[in-house]
Amino acid sequence: MSTEHPSSAAPAPDVPQIDHEHADVSGGWLRAAVFGAMDGLVTNIGLIAGVGGAGVAAHTIALTGVAGLVAGAISMGLGEYASVRTANEQIEAEVAKERRELHRNPVAEADELAQRWIDRGISPDLARQIAQDLSRQPDEALRMHVREELGIDPDSKPSPWTAAISSFICFSIGAxxxxxxxxxxxxxxxxxxxxxxxxLFTAGALTARFTRRRWWSTGLRQLLLGAAAAGATYLIGDAIGVSAA
Known part of the structure; x- marks a missing residue:
């Protein structure tokens, strides 16, 4: 009769580790930051190319660029704040409307939610059971109805201040x-x-870190877009400068 020591047992197979970490896509800062940086770069490259194409002095070009930086950064910050704030207020209004509907017609709302799941392939009995269970939890029921009917998460609204500050800073750096x-x-x-x-190329390449695309592809795309803008404004400045002379 032989016995095996526990330490001689075959090792358990390695369990593959699944990465469930995701980037924050609802905070509002990434879109504002990328848009601000790109807009700052393209705006001032275009301004510099335009006034430079007109043949003005270097001091005038620098002054134009500084004015474009200050005005553009303030405009971008205010615009992002107003845009995100307005969107959040619209979401809040729709959530309040859904809350009233759940209070007035809880049975009909539960049936509507169940039908949405049935249409997606969930068995009718299970869908109705879950919808009924949710109706006993008003807060969770509201979140689920908003997600299913409006396609948004009421608990993950972007911050207007985050969007505004990100846009202001990144526009300033880009410009x-x-x-x-x-x-x-x-x-x-x-x-x-x-x-x-x-x-432009560097800013485009850096966005690949968030989008997981090829860095050189995103960098080249931004470079070409900026070059097109600079070429157009240079030609306009050159034409106006010649005609004004």
Missing amino acids: LIPLLSYLLGSHSLWLALGIGGVG
Whole structure:
């Protein structure tokens, strides 16, 4: 008769670890930050290319860029705040409407929720049972109805202040990049546009960290879009400068 020591038993197979971590997609900062940085870059690259194409002095180009930075950053911050605040207020109004409906017609609302699940393939008995159980928990029932009927999570609304501050800061940083060479004493338009182009590519590549796309693809896309904007404003500035002369 042989006995095995517990330590000699075969090791348990490794259980694969599943990554369930997700990025925060509802906080409101990422969209505002990316949009702000890209808008700051493209806006000031376009401004610099336009006034530079008109043949104005380097001091005037720098002044135009600084004015564009300040005005654009304030506008972006206020716009993001108003936009997100308005969207949140609309969500709150719809949630309040759904709360009233649940209070007035709880049976009909439970049937409506069950029917949505039945349409998705859940068995009728199970769908109705879950809907009835939820109706006994008003807060959870409200959240579920809002998610199913409006497609939103009432507990995950973005912050208007987060969106505004992110947009303000990132626009300012983006708009500053093509101005750097002028602020440091250079008079070269093409150096400023080149630095702006590097900024566009870098900003686009950095977004790949959040979107999990190829960094060079997103960087090249932003560079081409910015180059198109700069080319258009340069040609307009050149035409106006020549005609005004």
